[in-house]
Amino acid sequence: MSVAIGAGARGLRRHAGRRSASFAIPLLLAVLAATAIVALTVGAAGIPLSRLPNALGFAGNATPDSLTARDQLVLWSIRIPRIAATAMVGGLLAAAGAIMQGLFRNPLADPALVGVSSGGALAAASAIVFTDSRFGETLRFLQAELLPLAAFAGSLATTAILYGISSRSGRTSIAIFLLAGVAITAIANAGIGLLVFIADDRQLRDITFWMLGSMSGATWTKAAVLAPVLGTGLAACAFIARGLDLLVLGEADAFHGGVDVERLKRISIVMVSAMTGVAVSISGVIGFVGIVVPHLLRLVIGPAHRLLLPASVLLGAILMVGADTLARTIVAPAEMPIGILTAAVGAPVFLGILLRQRGLAAP
Amino acid sequence: MEARGLVKRAGRATLLDGVSLTVAAGEMVAIIGPNGAGKSTLLRLLSGDLRASEGEVRLKQRDIGSYTPPELAARRAMLSQHINVTFPFTVEEVVLMGAGERSLREVGPLVDAALDEVGLSHFRERQLPTLSGGEQQRAHFARVLVQLACGEAEHGPGLLLLDEPTSSLDLRHQIDLVEAARRRAAAGTAVIAILHDLNLAIRFADRLVVLSGGRLAADGPRANVVTREIIRDIFEIDAVVHEADGVPYVLPQSMRAVPASR
Numbered sequence: 001m002s003v004a005i006g007a008g009a010r011g012l013r014r015h016a017g018r019r020s021a022s023f024a025i026p027l028l029l030a031v032l033a034a035t036a037i038v039a040l041t042v043g044a045a046g047i048p049l050s051r052l053p054n055a056l057g058f059a060g061n062a063t064p065d066s067l068t069a070r071d072q073l074v075l076w077s078i079r080i081p082r083i084a085a086t087a088m089v090g091g092l093l094a095a096a097g098a099i100m101q102g103l104f105r106n107p108l109a110d111p112a113l114v115g116v117s118s119g120g121a122l123a124a125a126s127a128i129v130f131t132d133s134r135f136g137e138t139l140r141f142l143q144a145e146l147l148p149l150a151a152f153a154g155s156l157a158t159t160a161i162l163y164g165i166s167s168r169s170g171r172t173s174i175a176i177f178l179l180a181g182v183a184i185t186a187i188a189n190a191g192i193g194l195l196v197f198i199a200d201d202r203q204l205r206d207i208t209f210w211m212l213g214s215m216s217g218a219t220w221t222k223a224a225v226l227a228p229v230l231g232t233g234l235a236a237c238a239f240i241a242r243g244l245d246l247l248v249l250g251e252a253d254a255f256h257g258g259v260d261v262e263r264l265k266r267i268s269i270v271m272v273s274a275m276t277g278v279a280v281s282i283s284g285v286i287g288f289v290g291i292v293v294p295h296l297l298r299l300v301i302g303p304a305h306r307l308l309l310p311a312s313v314l315l316g317a318i319l320m321v322g323a324d325t326l327a328r329t330i331v332a333p334a335e336m337p338i339g340i341l342t343a344a345v346g347a348p349v350f351l352g353i354l355l356r357q358r359g360l361a362a363p
Numbered sequence: 364m365e366a367r368g369l370v371k372r373a374g375r376a377t378l379l380d381g382v383s384l385t386v387a388a389g390e391m392v393a394i395i396g397p398n399g400a401g402k403s404t405l406l407r408l409l410s411g412d413l414r415a416s417e418g419e420v421r422l423k424q425r426d427i428g429s430y431t432p433p434e435l436a437a438r439r440a441m442l443s444q445h446i447n448v449t450f451p452f453t454v455e456e457v458v459l460m461g462a463g464e465r466s467l468r469e470v471g472p473l474v475d476a477a478l479d480e481v482g483l484s485h486f487r488e489r490q491l492p493t494l495s496g497g498e499q500q501r502a503h504f505a506r507v508l509v510q511l512a513c514g515e516a517e518h519g520p521g522l523l524l525l526d527e528p529t530s531s532l533d534l535r536h537q538i539d540l541v542e543a544a545r546r547r548a549a550a551g552t553a554v555i556a557i558l559h560d561l562n563l564a565i566r567f568a569d570r571l572v573v574l575s576g577g578r579l580a581a582d583g584p585r586a587n588v589v590t591r592e593i594i595r596d597i598f599e600i601d602a603v604v605h606e607a608d609g610v611p612y613v614l615p616q617s618m619r620a621v622p623a624s625r
Contacts, residue, residue, distance in 0.1 A: 024427065063551070105449050105450075106449060107449070107450070229577075240606075242463070242464055245452075245456075245460060246460050248448050248449060248450050248452065249446050249460070249503075250443075250446060250447070250620070252407070252412050252443060253443050253446055255411075255412055255432055256410060256412065256436065256440065256441040256443070257436055257460060257461065257510060258432050258433040258435070258436025258463050258510075260431065260432045260433075261432070298450065298451060302451065302453070302456070303450035303451055303452055304452070304456060314366055316479070
């Protein structure tokens with residue numbers, strides 16, 4: 001009896017610490033909702049909060065006046081699909097970053113930083129140029145479906161090459177991994193440069209969009225491509241979370257603890273590639289979301305992946321919707337590429353982590 | 364646990380050359396030998412982490428390769444030598460990793476008991492990377508104890524493998540750890556530990572296995588294995604073997620009888 005009471009008291013104390021993590025998901029959901037509402041109201045055509053219920057069609061008046069009709073058009077055909085797609089891209093990028101960091105046991109791993117995004121972008125840019133060419137005329141109507149597939153294939157190839165280079169007999173060299181990522185990024189960028197060289201003006205505009213990252217092309221179709229990937233990804237996250245936790249002990253010890261390490265690595269690599277590739281095919285290369293989000297979350301809710309992965313999806317969505325809202329308002333009526341904003345915030349955080357690691361490594 | 368004719372090659376080097384070993388439930392075996400003798404390789408073969416080039420390892424009458432990783436984890440637990448945790452997991456979270464998919468609610472008492480046993484109850488909320496090397500080693504030992512307990516609850520006595528479990532520990536915690544392993548053996552677990560401290564090995568193991576150059580140099584009860592001759596042959600040092608309360612102990616002398624003139 002006394003044992004049970006002792007355990008109960010300990011349980012209470014546990015909740016008092018940083019493990020007040022059970023609040024994280026509801027809190028993040030609330031913040032995401034608030035961010036989305038702000039994002040709905042601001043933009044080229046401002047829709048004040050008071051008109052929002054009407055514009056969303058919640059008020060139920062049978063014959064909308066012209067203002068409401070305009071609001072509805074703006075919201076339903078432009079802003080809502082854009083916010084939905086942006087949130088999902090943010091969620092995918094952040095979760096892909098968190099999974100990759102778990103896989104490589106390093107908080108600095110990020111798909112954009114080590115060339116996985118560039119690999120996807122190269123494949124997507126190739127798809128633009130070649131489906132557009134004379135030979136690909138018949139393929140052109142397939143572009144919407146082809147781009148995510150090409151980007152996924154490009155990301156998968158890049159991740160696999162990266163893992164092959166940096167892992168030897170179960171050990172992953174982080175230095176080789178980051179340097180190989182630099183080299184792969186350079187190769188992919190050279191390929192994109194070549195495509196820029198042979199592209200015509202319209203293709204050039206599309207490719208530039210890939211390099212800088214932007215959510216301006218978001219449509220319902222694109223949101224519909226993202227949703228199943230995010231859904232599947234979230235479901236798979238629950239499946240790999242425990243394995244990623246144990247992987248922090250190293251591959252051999254994760255195996256000793258009962259993890260099928262080879263299968264875990266295969267699933268993780270496919271997930272990172274699919275999530276990054278599809279996000280990149282919609283938004284272009286957007287860096288640092290995958291580093292900043294999991295890093296911040298680990299400080300607050302701890303590194304256990306069962307919570308970290310879904311929380312990363314939510315915080316990634318919040319940051320991207322916030323950044324995109326900024327991107328389309330600060331230089332209105334023009335629009336700033338969102339990749340510039342995320343890099344401006346993310347690069348200093350990356351340097352901060354690096355300096356902290358240096359501090360830990362110093363004698 | 365039964366290993367027959369184990370050979371392990373890596374490239375052109377032969378790390379292990381025909382080692383056979385049978386360990387029964389409740390037995391505590393210490394593996395000793397100089398650096399590079401193949402001790403860790405042998406342990407990794409016994410854990411199923413490495414595959415032998417020749418020979419086979421059987422655990423509970425089944426080839427070790429036929430178990431899936433979770434099945435194997437429920438029947439043998441292993442503590443490795445160097446584990447570097449990069450993310451800020453707490454001690455409690457690391458120990459809970461031993462319980463696989465089970466939640467803290469299910470195995471809370473096991474986690475508490477293991478933390479108590481390694482003397483880290485007061486550090487349970489601390490982040491593992493902030494602890495000293497010895498404390499981290501004890502936390503990992505607690506994790507392995509939880510894994511062993513979870514497995515034994517379902518499948519009966521298991522196998523506990525320890526690779527230099529005392530390398531970072533002070534004297535008191537070395538003895539604590541080896542005594543904890545002994546208690547497991549007394550309850551039916553088969554324990555195999557690589558130990559560098561000969562006297563610790565002699566004091567606690569039922570049986571000593573000496574490896575040298577990838578081969579089994581000696582295997583038997585301590586009185587047969589711990590002799591001046593064997594120690595000189597294997598470790599290339601001169602040592603005096605005394606006896607206290609019927610237990611031999613080894614007092615190393617100088618490297619050679621020749622004075623270091625020159």
